Amino acid sequence: MKSKKLYLTEDFSERESPFQSDDYPMILLGKNINPIHIDMLISSPRSDDPYASRLSQISASLSSNKTEKKFRCTKARGLFRRLLIRRSHTFYKIWSITIEIVLTYNVITTLFFLAYEYPNGILLVCDTMSMCVFALEIILNFFTEQEGKNSRTNKSFRSIAKNYSRGWLFFDILAILPLRLAGLEMEEYLLRMFRLFKLPKVMNFTDGNGLSYLLTYFQFGRREKNGKTTYSYKHKIIASLVKLFIFTIFLVYFLGCFWFWFQRLIANYKYSQGPNEKDENTFENAFGLQEVGSLRLALISSYYMFTTIATIGYGDYTPKNVYEMTFTFIVMLFGATLIGIIDGNFNNAISVYSDATCGYDIVGELHVWLGQLERVQGALDSKIRDKIINHFQNYSDKDRLKFLAKKYWEAKCLDDLVNIDQVYVRQLPEQAYNSIIQILFTDFIHNFKYFLSLKVHLKIIPHLQPRKYEQNDLIYTQGEEIDELIFLLSGRISIGIIFDEKHQSLLVCEKGRTVIGDYAVLTKQKNNYDYLSEEYSESFSINGEIFMKIIENYFPEEKASMLGMAVKRENSLKKLKKNLLATLETEGSSPLKYKNKVSMIMPRDNHEFAYNEEETMKKITRFMNLGADMSLKSEIILSQIKSRDELRDIFIEGIDDELSPIYLE
Known part of the structure; x- marks a missing residue:
């Protein structure tokens, strides 16, 4: 038996040998690091070799049967891992769809064959092909990753084989026995009835596998990058x-x-x-x-x-x-x-x-309230009335919490913001209450898991309120104080600035994963950009003050990570804005007007000023005076800096002259 390769140095580290041999592995040992064959070193160790005892132990372990057996097991595990079918792999998704379609077909036709007539012709061919698919499924089940407890996956061959053998293996084998060849057609179809117990899995359209995964191509559910599928409450x-x-x-x-x-x-x-x-x-x-x-x-x-x-x-x-x-x-x-x-x-x-x-009852009550208000205050403007009705119509339609929603304006202390205060759910265990919240907001928790941890989600979700924005609605403007944190669910929101009374986009928010207003809420500063809805968009919002109270008092460790992401995005927006301003100024747009900035006139090369216009001349004169003043001030500052630098150099030279005799002595 050839020895294993082993590179041993005086400091017991591994080091590649410059001398490689196809027949014998090499060992590095000693101060000179000369390559010596390990078998020669072990067979005739030097008396002064401090590693002689260690080399003998290595030799014994390499020659033992246990080591060889362990090596073979490790090699087998490596092969199995290469053959393992991951649940997130595309092949598993396609195979799951195929199996569920074939299973549904087989169960329906088996009942038909058992009751009315035995298969022949094309039906017999299709039935035989489905049996071959099920036989292949039995083999692949031993190499398919299993879903374990607590969302963990089982990747051990022994564990997978053990679980499958205790579960469906026996029934799967009975269901593919070709008893019809022995004239026992009815017995064969009766044994196939075991597959009826697999149908609930086929009809589960929200498990993210098989047919439910196929439905995501028709926008029924969302396929995530990690391979999982999420569904909204409505779906x-x-x-x-x-x-x-x-x-x-x-x-x-x-x-x-x-x-x-x-x-x-x-x-x-x-x-x-x-x-x-x-x-x-x-x-x-x-x-x-x-x-x-x-x-x-x-x-x-x-x-x-x-x-x-x-x-x-x-x-x-x-x-x-x-x-x-x-x-x-x-x-x-x-x-x-x-x-x-x-x-x-x-x-x-x-x-x-x-x-x-549907929220027609709530909207009906709103109409009654508006009627009473108009009888006292007079008729409301039609646009304002329609805006109020549309807002509460959408609120009623999209509100998932219903009576689980918390009224933060009625909170008397901080604990009222996170404690369960509804009478009919107060007696529930906290785990059951959290399960209800997670079921109602599965898609929301998954989409924004990078922004907030699950424990924070469970505390802020009861404060969420639905919002909608029509196309070209301006959500937030520059310089505005943001009072709501917005979680975008669908639609397209553009972050930009106003130039020439037009929205210039800097960044487009990612659908279903964007948080708007987090930087302003976390830093308590005014908004720096304009948020424009480029198409119909839906979102959830939470009051910024309430959000900060919950985070600062109950989850202070979460604030740093949220602030880090917000600052990173804000810095990216600043760079994008700077580049956009430079680009527009280079193009020489006339006139360029940036909101909340001094208006400037940027002439094109071929632009002719109307010097006979008094207003234009006044603006030009004012900007020229401003430029002259700034130039004069800058020259004064530069001269002061220069004089201070000269005084500093003279002072340092004087100190050096005084200290030099001391250094010489």
Whole structure:
């Protein structure tokens, strides 16, 4: 066995040897650092070698079986890590979409094959291909990163194999057994029914995998750079409605298929025969469905099951023997209860969606209040009235907190700003209350996690208020005192300055990740730029004074990081503004007027002044006088600096002359 490469120096550090050998590794040892083969050094160590005992230990460890075994395990782990399929990888996303589509198709067709007719032709080819996909899935599951507890991922091969073996491995193998080759088609399709328990994962449209990831291409949810998918509160409600609707349809289809398979299964039983001991007293025979196509049979069976579980019972289709009656009784008993639960959840989801997206009652109360105000004060201006109504309409539509919102103006002390003061949630554990907040603002917490930590989010979210800005709305102007911190959710906000009464953009805010006004709020200074909404934009805002009270009194350590990001952006804006001013002045725009600055006239090369105009001449004379005064003052200052420098040099020379004899002595 060849020795491992080992580079050992007198200071026990590793150092590359300039002499490399393909046959033998080299060792660096001694003061001269001459390369010596490790086997020669170990076989004949010098008596004065201080490292002789250490070299013998190294030799023993290299020759031990445990070391070789550990080396092989390490090598195997390295190979597994290269083959590991990361959950954030594009291949995993595509494979998850493929598996969920194939799974949905396989479950639907398996029920159809079991109840109505066995596959043939193109259906048989597609069914065989889906079985091959599931067989490949079993292999890939051993090399796929698993999601563990506390959002941690499991990357250990042993742990992944152990978890999969204890979970779905046995059922996945049973579901791909080709029993039809032995003439056991019905048994094969019954074993495939284990895949029904995987359907809830397919219908979860907000888990960020599979079909839910595919929906992000249609703007249903947001795909982040780290591979995760976030959903707004509205999208989650819509997903729950769609999920309930699909589940109801699938339940009816499943019971219809199972019903038709069952009535065929008991066709030849004792109590299913007619008076003449002929097989006539069955659902299929009684209604003449023997010659009906499979698709029509599926529709009839589903229709009959729906009327049964909904307790409508038109009487056009009825059970015909004691077995069918028992089956129908069980379906009516449990199916009606299940449909009732589904309908209740469906109605509850619609109610929650209506509360979250509709505010007509609040707007109606606002109209009443405005009417009372106008009767006392007179008619309001139509633009002001529309602006008030639109503001509160948007507030009602986009407010996620509802009665969870905190009224900071009613706070009597600092603790009232962060404590739970609502009567109906005060008794909840803090963990449950925080979970509610996180569910309502999942997208907000994810988008602004770089700005605030989770513990800060949970304290300021109850103070958030929805805001909207129409196109060309000026949110903040230069020199204005900012009283609200704005978190941009959607739209396009431009940060810039006003030139020639036009907005010159310096920086465009990133959609869904920009905080506006943080520098002014944190430093308690006036705003330095103009914020213009270039398109319809939505945001959440929090009162700046309340935000600072919460941060300074409860999370002082967070203020430094927030201020650092704000100062960094402010410095970038200053550089951009300086470059923009230089560019515009170089272009010679006439006249250039910068808001809150002295107006200047920048002539072009071919521009002719109208000297006969009195106002123009006055401005030119005033600027010339100002320039002359500034030039005179600068010359005086420079002369003073020069004279002071000369006096300083004379003084230093005098000191050197006095001290030089001392140095010589």
